[in-house]
Amino acid sequence: MIHGGDGGSDIARTLVDRGVVKSFDAFYQILLETTPEPVFQPGAYQLKTNMVASTALDALLDEGTRLSQTVVVPEGTATVDVLQSISEGTEIPLAELQATAASVAGFGLPAEATTLEGFLFPATYTFSPGDTAQIVLQAMVNRQFEALDSAGVAVGDRWRTIVFASLIQREAGLRDDYYKVSRVFLNRLEPARWDSGLLQSDATVAYGTGNTHLVTTTDAERGDAGNLYNTYVHPGMVVGPISNPGDLAIDAALHPADGPWLFFVTVNLDTGETVFSTTVAEHDAAVGVWQNWMREHPEYG
Structure with a gap:
């Protein structure tokens, strides 16, 4: 995912973290040397791993690598950032996602939960145009419940x-x-x-x-x-x-x-x-x- 407001160092670090490029410095240096300054659109991109830095940059600037209605949630992402990613990867306004997430009672969470934090399973999701905030967030919650069930965790635990x-x-x-x-x-x-x-x-x-x-x-x-x-x-x-x-x-x-x-x-x-x-x-x-x-x-x- 590339997020609105991400700078060159943010993007370089993301590419290293996801295994797209090996060297932060190599990619960042190419960014600094490129004129005019590249403009990246927020959203999810599908790239190969172990790419040469220059090839990775070309791929990010190719509109064909940007995925429609797709959201990538890395492990350890906080809910506030998951909502931002959903908004950038779909057509759902951030305010609508925030309002829906604030009403936790309808998601089937444990009684102790006051937010969705922890229950949005990290994965790559592709949604359909017209999917609502409730549908999208419930899909992530259900996927976390599946993970817990597969691990043998009782509902009460x-x-x-x-x-x-x-x-x-x-x-x-x-x-x-x-x-x-x-x-x-x-x-x-x-x-x-x-x-x-x-x-x-x-x-x-x-x-x-x-x-x-x-x-x-x-x-x-x-x-x-x-x-x-x-x-x-x-x-x-x-x-x-x-x-x-x-x-x-x-x-x-x-x-x-x-x-x-x-x-x-x-x-x-x-x-x-x-x-x-x-x-x-x-x-x-x-x-x-x-x-x-x-x-x-x-x-x-």
């Missing part, structure tokens, strides 16, 4: 599973790390291992501030008790979903890895390499590696 899976989805990187991240948070919920009971997830804090694209926070944000999603202040599991999780995160929530880890930090945002630690000293050393990497890659700052 849907809320608890989705809340935890949404946290894992936002915090984990590489596939195998999902199960380790799951274990870290469960270990932090055990008083014998972690007496504060605080999950201390930056992703939850960021979500509570409205920064749905971030997993980094400031000291002031981490100290804000008024943010109900602030797991640096409020102990126990986060109060609600912080993203829309996919099959892998759901499976990790149900089948955590065995291990003593209490900390983790992604030390390379390009490769997703994450270090899991048991002691504060081990974790501090890993954080140092991450900080050095960030200094060398200011585009991620």
Whole structure:
């Protein structure tokens, strides 16, 4: 998906994340060198993977690659951004989607749910012209229910599973790390291992501030008790979903890895390499590696 307002760096990062191109720098450099400046239309595009940067740019500017009535929802996307993608990929006005999403009673969600967050399954959807906001959103909700059923989640456990899976989805990187991240948070919920009971997830804090694209926070944000999603202040599991999780995160929530880890930090945002630690000293050393990497890659700052 290309969204309204996306700049060249946003598009380059999306292409790397989706495997269309391998190098952020190569694609971004071509953008800077192209005159006149390329203009991209919001919507869903169908591209090959492992493309040469120049070929990928040509494909994005080819109207034939833009898909009609198609919406791509990546894993971990927050509902506010899903609604934006639906609006850009279909003919449904954003205001209509927002109003429909606000009336959660008709979607069959667990009683605890006050929004659709967590229950819009991440996938590629193609809708028919004339489909209403209710039809589109219900299709995504139904698809999430199918995923939960396939994973063996009882109807009464849907809320608890989705809340935890949404946290894992936002915090984990590489596939195998999902199960380790799951274990870290469960270990932090055990008083014998972690007496504060605080999950201390930056992703939850960021979500509570409205920064749905971030997993980094400031000291002031981490100290804000008024943010109900602030797991640096409020102990126990986060109060609600912080993203829309996919099959892998759901499976990790149900089948955590065995291990003593209490900390983790992604030390390379390009490769997703994450270090899991048991002691504060081990974790501090890993954080140092991450900080050095960030200094060398200011585009991620």
